[in-house]
Structure formats: C-alpha cells, structure tokens
Amino acid sequence: MSPDFRPSEMIRPQRKLTGISAILLPFTEAGDVDWTALQAHILRTAETGLMPAVNMDTGFLNLIDEPTKLRVLEMTREVLHGAPFCAGAYSADEPGAAWCADEYLRQMELIQQHGGMPVIFQSYGLTGQSSAEIVTAYEQLAAGCDRFLAFELTEDLLPFGKTYDLETYAALLKIPQCVGAKHSSFRREPEWQRLKLRDELRPDFKVYTGNDLAIDMVMYGSDYLLGLSTFGPDYFARRDAYWLAGDARFYELNDWLQYLGMFAFRDPSPAYKHSAAQFLKLRGWIPCDNTCPGSPTRPDSDVPILAEIMRKLDALIA
Numbered sequence: 001m002s003p004d005f006r007p008s009e010m011i012r013p014q015r016k017l018t019g020i021s022a023i024l025l026p027f028t029e030a031g032d033v034d035w036t037a038l039q040a041h042i043l044r045t046a047e048t049g050l051m052p053a054v055n056m057d058t059g060f061l062n063l064i065d066e067p068t069k070l071r072v073l074e075m076t077r078e079v080l081h082g083a084p085f086c087a088g089a090y091s092a093d094e095p096g097a098a099w100c101a102d103e104y105l106r107q108m109e110l111i112q113q114h115g116g117m118p119v120i121f122q123s124y125g126l127t128g129q130s131s132a133e134i135v136t137a138y139e140q141l142a143a144g145c146d147r148f149l150a151f152e153l154t155e156d157l158l159p160f161g162k163t164y165d166l167e168t169y170a171a172l173l174k175i176p177q178c179v180g181a182k183h184s185s186f187r188r189e190p191e192w193q194r195l196k197l198r199d200e201l202r203p204d205f206k207v208y209t210g211n212d213l214a215i216d217m218v219m220y221g222s223d224y225l226l227g228l229s230t231f232g233p234d235y236f237a238r239r240d241a242y243w244l245a246g247d248a249r250f251y252e253l254n255d256w257l258q259y260l261g262m263f264a265f266r267d268p269s270p271a272y273k274h275s276a277a278q279f280l281k282l283r284g285w286i287p288c289d290n291t292c293p294g295s296p297t298r299p300d301s302d303v304p305i306l307a308e309i310m311r312k313l314d315a316l317i318a
Contacts (some may be wrong), residue, residue: 014243019051019233023042025038026280034286062090077116086116149180157270191207191220210224213262231264
C-alpha cells in the first residue's frame with residue numbers, strides 16, 4: 001500500500017454484512033462422522049441468518065472420502081429445504097500434479113445438483129500453474145456453472161494454498177460467474193488491496209474475509225466466510241446486527257470473538273478444528289470433541305480457557 005494509505009477512510013459503518021460460516025464436520029468417539037450433530041449444526045447456522053458452507057477446510061474436505069462428501073451434500077439439501085448454501089469443490093492431488101479441470105467440473109456439478117454454490121478449493125494442480133494459467137483454469141470452470149466463489153488460502157492452513165498477485169485477482173473480477181472470493185492470507189494489507197481493487201473494477205463483487213485473526217475486516221467493506229464462525233454462529237449474527245444498527249456493543253463482542261480466534265488459530269493453525277470441537281462440546285452442541293483422523297489436535301488444558309471465553313460471549317448476547 002502507498003505510505004499515505006489510511007485504513008480509517010475505508011470504514012463503512014452500518015453496512016449489512018453477508019456472513020458465510022464454514023461448518024465443522026463432527027465425529028463420534030468411534031471416529032465416525034456424527035451425522036445427527038452435523039444436521040443440527042447446519043440448521044442452527046442457517047437459522048441465525050448465516051449461510052452454511054460445507055465440505056470446506058473446516059469440514060476436512062482434503063481428508064474425507066467421496067461417499068462422505070456426497071452424504072454431506074445430501075444432508076445439507078435435506079436440512080435446508082432449498083435455502084442457499086456453499087460447498088467446496090476440490091480435486092485431490094499431490095505436489096507436482098497437473099491441473100485437472102474435469103474433476104473440478106464434476107465436483108461443481110454435484111454441488112449444483114444438490115442446490116449449492118461451488119467454492120473452488122485450491123489444489124497443487126491449480127496453484128502450481130503460472131498466473132495466466134490459473135486465470136485460464138478459472139475461466140474453464142466458469143463455463144460449468146452460473147456462479148461460484150474463488151478461494152485464496154494461506155499455506156499456514158494447507159500446503160497447496162496460494163495468495164494470488166493483484167493482476168491475477170483483477171482477472172478473476174472479470175469472470176462474470178465468479179461472484180466473490182474468500183481471502184485467507186491472514187494479513188490485512190492484501191485484503192485492503194483487494195477491497196480497493198473491487199471498488200474500482202466491480203463494486204458488486206464480494207470480498208469474503210477468511211482472516212480469522214482479523215475478523216474486524218468487515219468494518220472496511222469485506223464480508224466473511226470464516227471457520228471461526230462455526231464456534232458460534234449466534235455470536236456472529238448478533239455482532240453483525242450491532243454493526244448494521246450502529247450499536248457500540250459491536251466492539252466488545254467483536255473483541256471477545258477475536259480473542260477466541262487468536263487462541264484457536266494459534267500455531268499450528270489447522271488445529272483450530274479441534275478447538276472448534278472442544279468449544280462446541282462445551283456449548284452442548286456436540287457430544288464428542290474428536291476430529292477427523294489425521295488432523296492435528298489441541299491439549300485438554302485449552303478447555304478451561306475456552307469455557308471462560310464462552311461464558312463471556314454468552315453474557316454479551318444475553
């Protein structure tokens with residue numbers, strides 16, 4: 001950014017926020033998916049006014065098998081009865097793999113058949129290309145749907161993640177079917193740059209912050225697609241209502257949610273999913289805090305800290 005850049009000039013008070021919440025995929029003591037808890041959490045999230053996003057990083061998209069992904073889509077359609085949702089489209093591959101448009105298009109078609117909007121989850125084959133090839137890849141995918149979301153992901157979360165340069169991002173804005181993009185670099189400056197570019201080139205385009213370490217990016221014009229919001233969609237819905245109303249209670253509630261984000265997303269960041277399971281168990285929303293086999297975990301000593309944060313958040317929305 002230029003030296004005279006002033007973030008305060010970008011603040012947009014009393015704006016209606018669009019919130020999308022990446023749904024945690026819960027597991028049982030036996031290590032199976034807890035379908036009953038998942039169904040309840042999808043419905044709970046939608047009832048707050050946030051749009052559920054399934055089969056995302058929070059849903060262990062890169063670790064679960066094809067039948068599980070399909071069952072998640074089926075359950076989401078059944079629970080929501082036509083209400084909107086998003087789902088990750090992903091082609092599992094290895095370092096050095098070639099770009100595989102056909103598999104992405106197949107995944108996108110499945111999502112659309114179930115009533116969802118695809119989110120293009122990155123892969124080695126996608127991000128290993130040149131900038132021009134990456135843009136061409138998204139153009140190929142655009143031919144297979146009416147609307148989709150792009151997704152930039154930090155390598156702190158997954159090794160195939162990549163933050164695109166601004167020229168590449170500008171090219172994505174020119175794809176009509178790409179109606180928004182989640183930005184998860186975990187840094188403010190690149191997101192401010194994207195907001196300024198969006199305002200110049202395509203004001204209707206949605207910049208969805210994925211920065212769980214700076215959830216106040218909504219103050220500057222971002223909307224959000226967060227894993228953190230799965231801890232408490234009700235907390236986020238209340239925070240968003242406060243911002244729309246110009247209610248000063250937004251700030252304290254946001255501060256405590258940010259404290260939760262800083263704690264849950266500390267190194268190693270992918271272990272936030274276990275933090276989410278611990279927190280949801282404390283809330284009585286899931287019976288077990290197990291996560292997908294192969295996913296990093298947090299120590300039991302985190303639970304009392306999460307419990308104190310939960311008590312404070314509950315008091316703030318009482």
